[in-house]
Amino acid sequence: MDLLAYLDPGSGSMILQIIAGGAAAVAVTAKLYWNRILKFLRIRKDDETAEPQPTDSA
Amino acid sequence: MQSPTETSPRADEARHEPGSFRDPESRVFYSGGNVYRALSQDGLDDFKALQETKLFERFTADGRLVQTKLLDSTAGLPQELLVKDCAGVLEHERIPFVSYPYEWTFSMLQDAALLQLDLNLAALEEGLILKDSTPYNVQFIGSKPVFVDIGSFERLRDGEPWVGYRQFCMLYLYPLMLQAVKGVEFHSWLRGCINGITPAQMRGVCSFRDRFRKGFYLNVFLHSKLEAKHADRGKEVKSEVKKAGFKKELIVANVKRMRKTVGSLTWDPPEGVWVAYGERNSYSDVDAERKDEFVREVVTSQPWGLTWDIGANNGRYSRIAAEGSKNVLAVDADQGPVELLYRTLRDEGDQQILTLTMNLADPTPNLGWRGLERKDMAGRGKPDLVLALALIHHIAIAANVPVAEFVAWLASLETALVIEFPTREDPMVKKLLGPKREGLHPDYERVNFERVLADAFDVERRERSQSGTRLLYFARPKGSGSPIDLTQPEG
Numbered sequence: 001m002d003l004l005a006y007l008d009p010g011s012g013s014m015i016l017q018i019i020a021g022g023a024a025a026v027a028v029t030a031k032l033y034w035n036r037i038l039k040f041l042r043i044r045k046d047d048e049t050a051e052p053q054p055t056d057s058a
Numbered sequence: 059m060q061s062p063t064e065t066s067p068r069a070d071e072a073r074h075e076p077g078s079f080r081d082p083e084s085r086v087f088y089s090g091g092n093v094y095r096a097l098s099q100d101g102l103d104d105f106k107a108l109q110e111t112k113l114f115e116r117f118t119a120d121g122r123l124v125q126t127k128l129l130d131s132t133a134g135l136p137q138e139l140l141v142k143d144c145a146g147v148l149e150h151e152r153i154p155f156v157s158y159p160y161e162w163t164f165s166m167l168q169d170a171a172l173l174q175l176d177l178n179l180a181a182l183e184e185g186l187i188l189k190d191s192t193p194y195n196v197q198f199i200g201s202k203p204v205f206v207d208i209g210s211f212e213r214l215r216d217g218e219p220w221v222g223y224r225q226f227c228m229l230y231l232y233p234l235m236l237q238a239v240k241g242v243e244f245h246s247w248l249r250g251c252i253n254g255i256t257p258a259q260m261r262g263v264c265s266f267r268d269r270f271r272k273g274f275y276l277n278v279f280l281h282s283k284l285e286a287k288h289a290d291r292g293k294e295v296k297s298e299v300k301k302a303g304f305k306k307e308l309i310v311a312n313v314k315r316m317r318k319t320v321g322s323l324t325w326d327p328p329e330g331v332w333v334a335y336g337e338r339n340s341y342s343d344v345d346a347e348r349k350d351e352f353v354r355e356v357v358t359s360q361p362w363g364l365t366w367d368i369g370a371n372n373g374r375y376s377r378i379a380a381e382g383s384k385n386v387l388a389v390d391a392d393q394g395p396v397e398l399l400y401r402t403l404r405d406e407g408d409q410q411i412l413t414l415t416m417n418l419a420d421p422t423p424n425l426g427w428r429g430l431e432r433k434d435m436a437g438r439g440k441p442d443l444v445l446a447l448a449l450i451h452h453i454a455i456a457a458n459v460p461v462a463e464f465v466a467w468l469a470s471l472e473t474a475l476v477i478e479f480p481t482r483e484d485p486m487v488k489k490l491l492g493p494k495r496e497g498l499h500p501d502y503e504r505v506n507f508e509r510v511l512a513d514a515f516d517v518e519r520r521e522r523s524q525s526g527t528r529l530l531y532f533a534r535p536k537g538s539g540s541p542i543d544l545t546q547p548e549g
Contacts, residue, residue, distance in 0.1 A: 006081055007190050011295040012257070012285030013224035017312050018299065019284075020276045024311040032302035 072136040076430035077194070084209030086150075087139040094135065095148040095209060102146040104186075104212040113180035121199070122173060124206040125151035148208060154385040154412070155364065156438045159193040159229065160249035161414040161422060163397035164237050164325040166203070167244070169404070170196035171230040173203045175317045178222075182310050187214045191222030193229050194432075200385075200409035201400055217300035220309045223316075227277055228254030231320060235278070236263065238323040239271060243393060245415065252426050257282035273319030327394030345523040349478070350378060352521055352530045353445065356476050357382035366441040368418055369449030373399040373411065379445060380410050387441070391417040391452075418449070419457035440471055447478045447530075448486075454502050455490040461501045462510045469514035475533045479507050484527035504529070508544040516541040520548045 018025050075086035083101035087094050108114050117123035129147045159167055170193050178188045188210045195207035232255040233244030261282035269275045288295055353375050362383040367376040370388035372395045379386045390396050393415040400413040416422055425432040453459045480487050481504050516539030519532040
């Protein structure tokens, strides 16, 4: 069960951390965009990437 | 969220800390003069994980983490103050005087930021992370920053990013950038908004060339752009990020990069009259020595708990006050000399004198939710002794606060007082009166001041400087001293 932190991490802020992570981020960035491409080409369905939604307490 | 002062009003009363409610896993309360933190089961599990780390031992030993112990039993504590389903209670060391980032100088905020990042790096090494990044979790014991929110540590969960990154930018990085690069002091912004400066706001004050400065492009320009673009995609992005395999190494890389950026920011006080005030103030050396002696005699005449040196400037009298006080607040409206004083005290390893910058004519108000989260000065601990040296002319003439009003405020603190009154003939008073219309401030006059002072205090001692333009007084709250007759010529 995923617990959401009491702070909202911010969507843009999360993506920025991936872009800004330098060498450590290369693989993650590639995967993030690869998943988006698969989703765009409808090779992967939306629900495959969907997570159980935690309650938002932020 | 933070610990209270030893001298909080009604320190023994059992009550919640009104500034500690945003984190549902832990809540601070006071009872019997001690500071406690009630934890939920998750909060307790996080604390136990923290307790087993090397960082807990290391940072507690060197005083960078507040002294904390887990109580064996909650018996004897007021049960109504414990969180619902309370699983454990911590007891914390008390902080002598709570202060806020909008009262700190540049280097104080920077040192707090570096402590936050160092703790986060140490936590990550041992599988934990700081769940937030607020400077309200750091307090100062003298010149030493101490991290007080033990409830901020939690076990790192797979695939989660650095949740506190955005808050770090808003409350640490942008305020420091604003002052270092734009020359705008961050205090009014932080005081005006408890959440700090948003990425879009920071982007708004930056010029084109700022994007080439260290840390600006990523943390300000790109950050605000991504935030605008993904504003409504919270759940989706979180899921994407997790799917892509957000790793601990990525957080470590980001925290390390942030440490470099924060460490590279610098700010120095401008060259000016105030910075060198101690060396070239307007009275002679003989008078300076006599003033030192007067203050020293008062502060060493009995043990004092908390002394406020208001209008502290370069801290000359704060240091003398420290000879006879447990803790000293050195407060001045001008950040320049306070910053220099902080740097010196930090080099000395001082843990007694807390430097703060605040305009006494526009002091820190009660702020935050219901005006209770952040308190005004007196609400955080009334002083036992106040030094108001070379101050009243600035308050009365430059800030237009009537003399009687200022003295009434001092009396409301119910404290002993050392106050200096420079007469209308004093060079500094003349300088302040110079640009004003003739005849203004008729209340700024010695006989009136002494009448007002004697009405509100028992004045026990008065001494005139050799130059004749400055008078020093020592007074106790009305009814608690042995007053002298101020209508007689001074001895």
